[in-house]
Amino acid sequence: MDYIIEAIVACFLLLGGVFMFIGSVGLVRLPDLYTRLHAPTKATTLGIACILLASTIMFSIKNGTLSVHEWLITLFLLITAPVTANMIAKTALHHEIKMLKRSKGHDLMEPARHRAAPCQKKEQE
Amino acid sequence: MTQRKGKSRFLPMPIHSLLLFVVWLLLNNTLAFGHIVLGAFLAITIPMLVTSLAPEQPSIKKPGLAFRYFMLVMWDILTANFEVARKVLSPMNKLSPGMVAVPLDIKSELGITLFASTISLTPGTVSAEISEDKQWLYVHALDIDDEQALIDEMKQRYEAPLKEILGC
Amino acid sequence: MLSFAITVVAVLISAALFINLWRLIIGPTVQDRILALDTMYINSIALIVLYGLHEGTSLYFEAALLIAMLGFVSTSALCKYILRGDIIE
Structure with a gap:
């Protein structure tokens, strides 16, 4: 019984560690700031959720009562990760940081910076 | 008071x-x-x-639907991560990132906030900026094949249920 | 087995922290550096939770929660600062 629980906890830990590592690799490998935003907001959030889940299982079994306060951190990070990404994207737009040459929608950068509606795309509505 | x-x-x-x-x-x-x-x-x-x-x-009009929406988002976060992980580890020159403008149907501030947060957490998209009149959301996507398809998917997968839940 | 897994994950997260540090140093723009710092915050939360698991105590939970909150607040303060040159509008 103990062996199985240890195996489950170890699996979650490894999954979480791998995801956090991938998030950081993305931070270095991806070519421009806007794409770099994607890796930490997603991979790292899931990574930490996995590690906290492992901690929940471990302490629940160890103390005999359900230990759920780790979920508070998960919840907090789930709420704050998009806000952080959004704020960084906002400042990047404000500072006119260029997207990668081959990315689509370069014409949207200027209206986005001024928080205006896109001009030539009106027919979509 | x-x-x-x-x-x-x-x-x-x-x-x-x-x-x-x-x-x-x-x-x-x-x-x-x-x-x-x-x-x-x-x-x-x-x-x-x-x-x-x-x-x-804010008021939740349909709690059952809200719960289903929550489960959908959780599932999408999980799949999003595998997708992003695959893209991070594959060659970079195959990537075609880009910016799209999503027209917003939701009017309430809470609805827009929830919509923007959801698309930031789910597959390959980060919300970057909102237009002053709250009509357009600028979204940066990690890998775009077809802009219109991406916009439509976001709108009907996340915005429509949110609109129904908040009743606006 | 668990202690082995904890060691492996600790190594992975430390490597991730070093990679983030690399981005923090070279990062061409200020935003890159903020992003790297934010990721480092989250990685250090994971490291603290791991240490708690290793020691078998949940005392470190409060530290992890505090770092999560401070990380968010400091990131948004930095963003506000470079956006407007002022933290409180």
């Missing part, structure tokens, strides 16, 4: 009260009777004290 019409005196902010209660119990990691009483006391008094600061209260 003035109470507006149509608001319960006892629980002016039901969602906030529930959240405060749950967070108190989570923080103390217990279900002891004393903490339940204290948590309930805090959950009732704090909203009463701060209710005059927050003008409009």
